[in-house]
Amino acid sequence: MAGEPGTGGVVVEARGLAKRFGRVTALEKVDLTIGPGIFGLLGPNGAGKTTLLRILATVLDPSEGTLAIAGHRLPRGKEAVRRLLGYVPQEFAVYRRLTGREFLDYVALLRGLEDPAVRRRRVQEVLERVNLLDAAHRLCGTYSGGMRRRLAVAQALLADPPFLVVDEPTAGLDPEEHLRFLDLLAELGRTRTIVFSTHVVADVAATCSRLAVLREGRLLFAGSAAELVSRVRGRVWEVRASETELQRLPGEMAVVKVRPAGAGVAARVVAGQNPGGLGVPAEPTLEDAYVGLVSGVLAEGEG
Numbered sequence: 001m002a003g004e005p006g007t008g009g010v011v012v013e014a015r016g017l018a019k020r021f022g023r024v025t026a027l028e029k030v031d032l033t034i035g036p037g038i039f040g041l042l043g044p045n046g047a048g049k050t051t052l053l054r055i056l057a058t059v060l061d062p063s064e065g066t067l068a069i070a071g072h073r074l075p076r077g078k079e080a081v082r083r084l085l086g087y088v089p090q091e092f093a094v095y096r097r098l099t100g101r102e103f104l105d106y107v108a109l110l111r112g113l114e115d116p117a118v119r120r121r122r123v124q125e126v127l128e129r130v131n132l133l134d135a136a137h138r139l140c141g142t143y144s145g146g147m148r149r150r151l152a153v154a155q156a157l158l159a160d161p162p163f164l165v166v167d168e169p170t171a172g173l174d175p176e177e178h179l180r181f182l183d184l185l186a187e188l189g190r191t192r193t194i195v196f197s198t199h200v201v202a203d204v205a206a207t208c209s210r211l212a213v214l215r216e217g218r219l220l221f222a223g224s225a226a227e228l229v230s231r232v233r234g235r236v237w238e239v240r241a242s243e244t245e246l247q248r249l250p251g252e253m254a255v256v257k258v259r260p261a262g263a264g265v266a267a268r269v270v271a272g273q274n275p276g277g278l279g280v281p282a283e284p285t286l287e288d289a290y291v292g293l294v295s296g297v298l299a300e301g302e303g
């Protein structure tokens with residue numbers, strides 16, 4: 001049954017979620033349904049990603065709207081949801097003077113795993129899962145950023161929760177750790193519901209079955225990557241021009257990336273019309289669609 005530990009993930013239903021901090025509106029009327037698998041949350045700085053994840057993790061109450069997780073309405077069902085939840089916050093504090101193993105043992109004890117033999121086994125399992133066994137005897141204070149991220153995931157996995165909320169898991173990781181982390185997420189997502197936030201569109205393209213895009217607290221899109229990409233089809237262009245020509249191109253457009261090419265540049269742009277007639281149509285990617293959406297070149301709901 002969905003909602004029970006280790007049996008395939010939970011369903012999240014948010015309707016009209018809003019969050020205000022004084023005069024700042026961090027989230028506005030967010031309607032979202034999230035099912036089993038990996039769900040990516042994309043958006044520029046200040047979009048409201050962390051706020052939404054903190055609400056899903058029951059750390060923060062919304063100012064308005066309704067939220068049900070695995071059928072438990074919040075805030076009434078908070079305790080029940082917490083039993084299903086593993087949360088990896090953006091800022092994760094560790095006890096620098098404990099080893100990785102001691103730290104996890106301590107967290108497991110706090111989570112109610114009282115039998116020392118059960119705890120030892122569980123700590124060993126999560127250390128293995130996140131590939132930290134070799135560093136388990138080292139003080140947490142000596143861990144790299146990537147190792148701390150893995151320790152943060154390990155503590156979230158101690159109770160084998162079917163619902164994981166992970167805030168920017170790949171920030172600050174080196175390329176090798178980054179790839180390993182995506183593999184771990186993909187593996188965990190086979191039997192769980194995972195919601196994670198990121199700035200890296202490629203991470204979403206690589207791991208997520210569904211995604212949402214937030215900007216300034218508003219939900220611009222929720223659906224599959226293929227749906228988002230289809231919105232930009234026919235509007236992505238490779239433009240070869242001089243820098244000056246590029247800056248003077250007529251019409252509304254969003255520049256996805258620019259690289260040097262010969263004496264000028266090759267730019268990838270999203271635009272309704274072929275920019276200045278200089279564009280060659282290109283096959284759209286998720287990054288093109290994301291940039292088009294957050295820049296406003298693709299209107300919301302357009303498709």
Ligand SMILES: Nc1ncnc2c1ncn2[C@@H]1O[C@H](COP(=O)(O)OP(=O)(O)OP(=O)(O)O)[C@@H](O)[C@H]1O
Pocket residue numbers: 021024025026043044045046047048049050051052
């Ligand atoms: N506790 C708080 N008090 C006041 N304002 C807040 C608080 N938390 C968030 N905000 C504001 O709410 C908005 C959304 O912030 P949030 O951290 O959710 O965005 P984000 O998408 O996670 O951004 P980033 O990618 O930079 O981490 C921002 O304007 C932020 O300054």
